[in-house]
Amino acid sequence: MRLFLLTFCLLSGIVPLIAQRNFKLQSPDGRLSVSIQVGKRITYSIVHEKDLVLSPSPVAMELEDGSAFGVGSTLIRQQTTTINQEIRTTLYKKSSITDHYKELVLEFREGFNLVFRAYNEGAAYRFISTRQTGFHVKNEPVVFNFAKDYDAWVPYVKSKAKDITGQYFNSFENTYTYTPLSKMSPNKLAFTPLLVALDNGKKVCIAEADLESYPGMYLVNSDGATSLKSNFASYPLATEQGGHNQLQQLVTSRAPYIARCKGATNFPWRILIVSASDRELPDNDMVYKLAAPQRINDLSWIKPGKVAWEWWNHWGISRVDFEAGVNTATYMAYIDFAAKNGIEYVILDEGWAVNLKADLMQVVPEIDLEKLIAYGKQKNVGIILWAGYYAFDRDMEQVCKHYAEMGVKGFKIDFMDRDDQPMVDFHYRAAQTAARYQLLVDFHGTYKPTGLNRTYPNVINYEAVNGLEQMKWTGPEMDMVTYDVTMPFIRMVAGPVDYTQGAMRNATKRTHRGINDEPMSQGTRCRQLAEYVVFESPLNMLCDSPDNYEKEAECTAFIAHIPTVWDRTISLDGAVGQYIAIARQKGDYWYVGGLTNWEARTMEIDLSFLGAGDFTAEVFRDGANASRIASDYKKEITDIPSNRKMALKMAPGGGFALKIYRKIK
The missing domain is CATH 2.70.98.10 (Beta-galactosidase; Chain A, domain 5)
Structure with missing residues (x-):
């Protein structure tokens, strides 16, 4: 029927x-x-x-x-x-x-x-x-x-x-x-x-x-x-x-x-x-x-780490006998700085290849790339090259083969600025081709991560974030402090961020200005340190100049030695647009970072995750005058209380950063 x-x-x-x-x-x-x-x-x-x-x-x-x-x-x-x-x-x-x-x-x-x-x-x-x-x-x-x-x-x-x-x-x-x-x-x-x-x-x-x-x-x-x-x-x-x-x-x-x-x-x-x-x-x-499971069998060559970066600080080296800029002497100075501080990489950002040619095989005469790679290898510092999208795509195989054989460790690929199907295909082709030549990829000027960093772990970072570069050309009209305590709850949910923190010139809401040659951050010095804990970033830039880092030995030592990948992560506290605190573990060390918006705040953090035992913390706090002089901070070494509670005061736009380890008896 x-x-x-x-x-x-x-x-x-x-x-x-x-x-x-x-x-x-x-x-x-x-x-x-x-x-x-x-x-x-x-x-x-x-x-x-x-x-x-x-x-x-x-x-x-x-x-x-x-x-x-x-x-x-x-x-x-x-x-x-x-x-x-x-x-x-x-x-x-x-x-x-x-x-x-x-x-x-x-x-x-x-x-x-x-x-x-x-x-x-x-x-x-x-x-x-x-x-x-x-x-x-x-x-x-x-x-x-x-x-x-x-x-x-x-x-x-x-x-x-x-x-x-x-x-x-x-x-x-x-x-x-x-x-x-x-x-x-x-x-x-x-x-x-x-x-x-x-x-x-x-x-x-x-x-x-x-x-x-x-x-x-x-x-x-x-x-x-x-x-x-x-x-x-x-x-x-x-x-x-x-x-x-x-x-x-x-x-x-x-x-x-x-x-x-x-x-x-x-x-x-x-x-x-x-x-x-x-x-x-x-x-x-x-x-x-x-995301799709990884498609690279041998991962031993993929090395996370930190990068000494010149573009944000506008090649800001002084007290030298040469004119700083896109030239071999300048990059050798950055390599020296990286080697001295245990920083794994130096990047050559835009300018090393001849402008307006979209041809990565044409290097400007001021750069002796082979000399820089050899000098970096001698100092245990790898070289990463910036690449415009079309220059990389038009001859991808040859570019990867040539520079891998020369000893380059990876590419920062920039200005894709689209996410239609062919552009998404480009990201997969770039990741796959770079992996074949054991090259890292940092996608800049790109769409948000969607798991490609799992499928091809040589894709070590993504931009798609309103990062610190914005502070070079904008003033108080752009509220980066509020963004910093909003983005981790939204954009960072998708994956790592190439935010490029690390400024040693710091400003309050009232004193911040956009200055290309000598840029500054909004918020306090400790905020910049805390961002190395709070922001997920397997390849992490040190955005400021060697000169400024040399003047700030304590802060430089903290960010130069902080891990960039982790064994454990614990989100301790947070409210979107207001504050955040995150703890991350690598080996025997725990790091804790906290940020607030433009409101001064005392945050009590619970460190019970440490478990039994006695622990010591190196603590970077906002200084007593950080609300007026944003670079003001205080470093102290203290024992973790037995009740595992710590109250940390933050100035407006402030933060705190801790490095915790078992107490040495």
């Missing part, structure tokens, strides 16, 4: 109704649940304990041929599994992480799977194509429906373009706009991660992971509702050389689709990280967990 009715419906042109199926996926601890409804369309919602995190939101993917994943799709089977495993990490904020989740795989007749995962700390979903032939994705309408007009921290694209298409060209650097969802600018793209404040002090951070051969996701609210919707850069059909010093590729025309895909394709994870308290966010691992 059922067969007869189905046949009758098909022959008569009547489309049978698709019966709705409901599924519920709970996190391992049972506190978070994902409800999925599969019918003519697919929706999902998320509840944490009794709090609604996400109202029912549709899930779909539109193809260029007019078909769609998730609309009128026929479910043929489902499977639920529980995974509980340890991931041994590489160059990360902890040596291993627990990967514990429940997973629901929904398989559809139309040639795709839809996968949901529920973690204790959030939820994620992705599409997987099981088709045999290639296709084009017209759009992926990702929607996040919220029940109320919640406040959000929104990182808008920094662009002068008024149209959306023009905003796809951007550096993924900006401060956060704190606004109700309904008041978001309807004509501005926002990039992820983006943070929304829920009821009862909870937050949800929207992110993505495993972004491979697919454009990155922007978010927009164009109708003043309480929903966020995705927006993707369309596939570039034509580009032309241009932009910064002719080192970029500018898109001149785009296709009516966002991605060209092979038949079998894993699409990016759409992630909602849920926190019950703000301090959980800086220590979240979901982006790393959801």
Whole structure:
């Protein structure tokens, strides 16, 4: 009888109704649940304990041929599994992480799977194509429906373009706009991660992971509702050389689709990280967990560390017999400084290759690169080269081969300023090619990390952060102090940040000025020290000049010897936009860093994680006059109290940094 009715419906042109199926996926601890409804369309919602995190939101993917994943799709089977495993990490904020989740795989007749995962700390979903032939994705309408007009921290694209298409060209650097969802600018793209404040002090951070051969996701609210919707850069059909010093590729025309895909394709994870308290966010691992596993077998050559950097301090060397700048003598001085202080690398930033040629094989005559590499090797200091995107991409294989054979340790690749599909592909090609020649990669001028640093651990850092470089040309109108205690809860959730801290010229809100030749930071000296603990950064710049560091021996010793990858990380306390304290362990040493906003604050930190025994701490505190003279600080050595509680006072824009070790008897 059922067969007869189905046949009758098909022959008569009547489309049978698709019966709705409901599924519920709970996190391992049972506190978070994902409800999925599969019918003519697919929706999902998320509840944490009794709090609604996400109202029912549709899930779909539109193809260029007019078909769609998730609309009128026929479910043929489902499977639920529980995974509980340890991931041994590489160059990360902890040596291993627990990967514990429940997973629901929904398989559809139309040639795709839809996968949901529920973690204790959030939820994620992705599409997987099981088709045999290639296709084009017209759009992926990702929607996040919220029940109320919640406040959000929104990182808008920094662009002068008024149209959306023009905003796809951007550096993924900006401060956060704190606004109700309904008041978001309807004509501005926002990039992820983006943070929304829920009821009862909870937050949800929207992110993505495993972004491979697919454009990155922007978010927009164009109708003043309480929903966020995705927006993707369309596939570039034509580009032309241009932009910064002719080192970029500018898109001149785009296709009516966002991605060209092979038949079998894993699409990016759409992630909602849920926190019950703000301090959980800086220590979240979901982006790393959801990234593709590493594709490099031998990791022995990948060396994290710190970099003596010349660009921020404008080659600021004095009291020498040569004119400081882009020349061999200057870089030999930086190598001497690095060697003296145990700093692993020196970078040659923009200027070592002939300008406007976009050709990395043309070195300026003022630089003897072979001499610098040999001198660095003699002093146990590696050389990293800055590279404009197009100059690197146009002859990637030859550039990597040539400079690897010369002894260069890696490249800082800059000015990509896009995240459409071909640009994402470039990042994977660059990582893979560099790995083949045992070269590190620091992606600057790029989109946020989405787990590529797990897949290719030679990708040792990312910018996509409104870093200290901004202080060279902006004054008090840019509030970096507030940004410093906001970014770790949002952008840093995605992965490491090439923020480039370490300024020895420090200023208050009143005294800060943007001065290119002698730049300064906002906030106190101890704030700069603390940022080496708080900010995750496997390749960490020392942004100031050797001259300034030589004058500040205590501070220089602290940041020169601090680790950049860690065995354990513990988020001690924090409130978005107000303050943060993080502890990190490497071997026998613990480091603790704390930051405040422009409010003076005393923070009591709990050091019970130290366990039994007697411990000593080297403490860098804001000085008594740090509220007026930002460079004022005090270093003291003290025993950790038996009750494991310490109260640390911070000046406005201040911070503190501790190095803790077992007491020597």
